[in-house]
Amino acid sequence: MRTPALLLIIAAVVALALVPILAPPFYANLLVPFFGYAIALLGFNLLFGYTGLLSFGHAMFLGLGAYGAAVIAGVLGIRQFEVVLIGVALGALVVALPVGFLCVRYTGIFFGMLTLAFGMLAHSILFKFYYLTGGDSGMRVPRMRILGLEFGAYNKIELLAGPFYYYCLVLLVLASLLMWRIVHSPFGLHLRSLRDNAQKAEYLGVRVRQFRLAAFVISAVYGAIGGAILGFRIGLADPELVHWTHSGHLVFMTVLGGFTSFLGPIAGALALTLLQDQLQSITQYWRFVLGAILAAMVIFFPRGLAGIAGDIAALFTRRKREVPA
Amino acid sequence: MTPLIETRGVSKHFGAFRALEDVSVAVSDGEFVSVVGPNGAGKTTLVNLLTGLLVPTKGEVFFKGANIAGVGPVALAKRGMARTFQLVQIFPQLTVAETIAAAVVSQQGKQWRLFAGVSEDVAVGARVREIAGIFGLQHRLESPSRMLSQGEKKLLDVASAFALAPELILLDEPTSGVSSAEKHGLMKTLIGAAKAAGVKAIILVEHDMDLVAAYSHRIIALAEGKVLADLPPGPFFSDPLIIETVVGKRRGH
Numbered sequence: 001m002r003t004p005a006l007l008l009i010i011a012a013v014v015a016l017a018l019v020p021i022l023a024p025p026f027y028a029n030l031l032v033p034f035f036g037y038a039i040a041l042l043g044f045n046l047l048f049g050y051t052g053l054l055s056f057g058h059a060m061f062l063g064l065g066a067y068g069a070a071v072i073a074g075v076l077g078i079r080q081f082e083v084v085l086i087g088v089a090l091g092a093l094v095v096a097l098p099v100g101f102l103c104v105r106y107t108g109i110f111f112g113m114l115t116l117a118f119g120m121l122a123h124s125i126l127f128k129f130y131y132l133t134g135g136d137s138g139m140r141v142p143r144m145r146i147l148g149l150e151f152g153a154y155n156k157i158e159l160l161a162g163p164f165y166y167y168c169l170v171l172l173v174l175a176s177l178l179m180w181r182i183v184h185s186p187f188g189l190h191l192r193s194l195r196d197n198a199q200k201a202e203y204l205g206v207r208v209r210q211f212r213l214a215a216f217v218i219s220a221v222y223g224a225i226g227g228a229i230l231g232f233r234i235g236l237a238d239p240e241l242v243h244w245t246h247s248g249h250l251v252f253m254t255v256l257g258g259f260t261s262f263l264g265p266i267a268g269a270l271a272l273t274l275l276q277d278q279l280q281s282i283t284q285y286w287r288f289v290l291g292a293i294l295a296a297m298v299i300f301f302p303r304g305l306a307g308i309a310g311d312i313a314a315l316f317t318r319r320k321r322e323v324p325a
Numbered sequence: 326m327t328p329l330i331e332t333r334g335v336s337k338h339f340g341a342f343r344a345l346e347d348v349s350v351a352v353s354d355g356e357f358v359s360v361v362g363p364n365g366a367g368k369t370t371l372v373n374l375l376t377g378l379l380v381p382t383k384g385e386v387f388f389k390g391a392n393i394a395g396v397g398p399v400a401l402a403k404r405g406m407a408r409t410f411q412l413v414q415i416f417p418q419l420t421v422a423e424t425i426a427a428a429v430v431s432q433q434g435k436q437w438r439l440f441a442g443v444s445e446d447v448a449v450g451a452r453v454r455e456i457a458g459i460f461g462l463q464h465r466l467e468s469p470s471r472m473l474s475q476g477e478k479k480l481l482d483v484a485s486a487f488a489l490a491p492e493l494i495l496l497d498e499p500t501s502g503v504s505s506a507e508k509h510g511l512m513k514t515l516i517g518a519a520k521a522a523g524v525k526a527i528i529l530v531e532h533d534m535d536l537v538a539a540y541s542h543r544i545i546a547l548a549e550g551k552v553l554a555d556l557p558p559g560p561f562f563s564d565p566l567i568i569e570t571v572v573g574k575r576r577g578h
Contacts (some may be wrong), residue, residue, distance in 0.1 A: 044529075078332070086369070110348050139458070178440075181439070181440045181441075182440065183437050184442050184443060184444065185436045185438055185439050185440055185441050185442065185443055185447070186426075186430040186436055186437075186438045186441065186443045186449070187339055187436060187437060187438060187439045188439075189419075189423060189426060189427050189430060189443045190427060190430065190431075190436050192416070192418065192419060192423070193416050193419060193423075193427040194458070195418075195419055196415075196416035196418050196419060197414055197415065197416050199410075199411070199414065199434070200414035200416065200482075200485075201427065202398040202399055202402075203376075203398045203402060203407065203408055204402060204485055204486070204488075204489065205398075205399055205402035205403060205428065205429040205431025205432065205435070205487070205489060206399065206427065206431065207399050207435075208399075211436075225392070260408075268530070
């Protein structure tokens with residue numbers, strides 16, 4: 001990665017690390033879901049941006065993460081967040097293998113519709129099996145220890161805006177580094193090749209379906225980890241997390257941020273989290289405004305916020321070159 | 326000696342349409358064999374059967390002594406067969422180096438390395454530069470494939486197939502879309518590359534009779550799904566009936 005981009009990322013991480021210290025707890029609390037979404041979208045974009053498969057049912061894995069947290073910490077009483085993370089990652093693996101196996105047989109709109117169908121199926125299961133899942137009232141996600149520490153002196157808001165905030169920031173950095181390795185690995189190269197031209201890729205020895213399935217499973221694991229963070233924050237695993245409109249929300253963030261860029265989805269998650277909060281406090285028609293923004297982005301800036309940033313950077317470097325030496 | 330690849334009494338029907346009927350052909354080590362015939366003669370079907378993409382309705386296809394009916398392109402790439410397409414096939418968003426590296430990764434069996442950097446892999450990098458050098462693409466390594474000229478895209482398409490280090494390569498009209506002045510240059514590059522890469526046999530599907538005559542050891546002519554002739558260039562081009570069927574009809578278009 002180029003040095004200026006790296007410096008920018010370090011600056012962004014430092015800025016995020018300063019939020020709980022410099023800003024009121026409200027903001028740190030607001031950003032916790034951003035971490036959850038950012039991790040989930042890193043996975044989502046492995047599937048969408050790098051493998052070329054647009055899922056409209058990805059929220060089911062966020063739901064899996066939140067409900068998994070509710071089961072492990074609430075029902076089973078294992079109130080350790082690390083155990084929850086490992087548990088939901090394994091759960092995502094187990095669910096994504098058969099679901100992905102069926103979905104990756106198709107591409108394009110058919111893949112999208114099939115994932116949408118599985119998402120709706122997951123939603124109705126959670127919604128209707130009242131005695132297991134609490135139906136529309138969801139399942140409680142109790143407070144958990146993080147790194148084995150109770151943080152008993154903190155109330156829930158202080159925990160979220162303090163230790164849990166930093167915990168999630170570190171998780172996001174680790175998840176990003178890991179994903180960075182994956183997309184730049186030989187495996188990632190094969191994903192990008194099959195995205196661009198599946199037939200040609202096959203003749204170059206790329207195992208198209210297997211690799212699509214692997215990307216699906218990895219994206220599901222990332223989704224579940226993001227979902228566990230959301231569950232911890234809200235204290236509730238709600239069926240709305242799995243609703244198809246929530247899957248659309250993920251697509252929205254990714255397009256807003258720019259799926260052609262590695263960090264685009266993270267930028268999208270941050271922008272939408274902040275934007276939604278601002279809009280909600282200004283107008284009750286915030287969904288309308290969000291929709292208009294998305295439409296404008298797709299028409300005028302199809303490469304999203306990351307694309308705009310890239311264009312601005314290119315503008316500056318070009319200007320520098322124009323200055324005679 | 327057993328042939329590198331052969332079909333034994335292969336037929337392929339699509340519903341009522343008989344694309345190929347009882348075709349038995351073979352290609353051995355060291356051979357350059359051209360497949361010719363008018364449009365609709367079954368050339369593409371034959372190539373798709375030879376590359377394991379289609380399963381024959383009847384008969385068998387053997388590559389290095391093993392039945393390959395329907396095994397698919399990935400398995401064949403592993404066993405040492407590569408092909409290029411009539412319409413140039415590239416990965417628009419990948420660079421030249423990445424395109425060739427995708428094939429090298431398959432050939433070196435590194436595709437399941439999830440956490441190793443592909444650009445830091447010395448063995449992959451060396452092979453990518455070697456292949457790019459053979460095709461004169463060494464100065465374009467970092468260019469996105471979609472920015473290449475049509476001729477360079479063609480070279481890249483073929484280069485990535487050669488990067489698999491195949492024993493047999495099928496070239497489906499490699500010079501289509503290339504100006505006639507450049508056709509011989511491209512063919513010489515391909516044959517030189519094949520020798521450099523250790524390719525044992527080449528199958529060329531081609532309409533251009535100049536190229537067929539200039540480079541083939543043997544010519545297989547298909548007509549209406551059957552083998553019309555399987556002869557060296559000398560006897561082939563001196564048979565007026567064959568020329569009438571294969572070339573004459575094309576002039577009539």
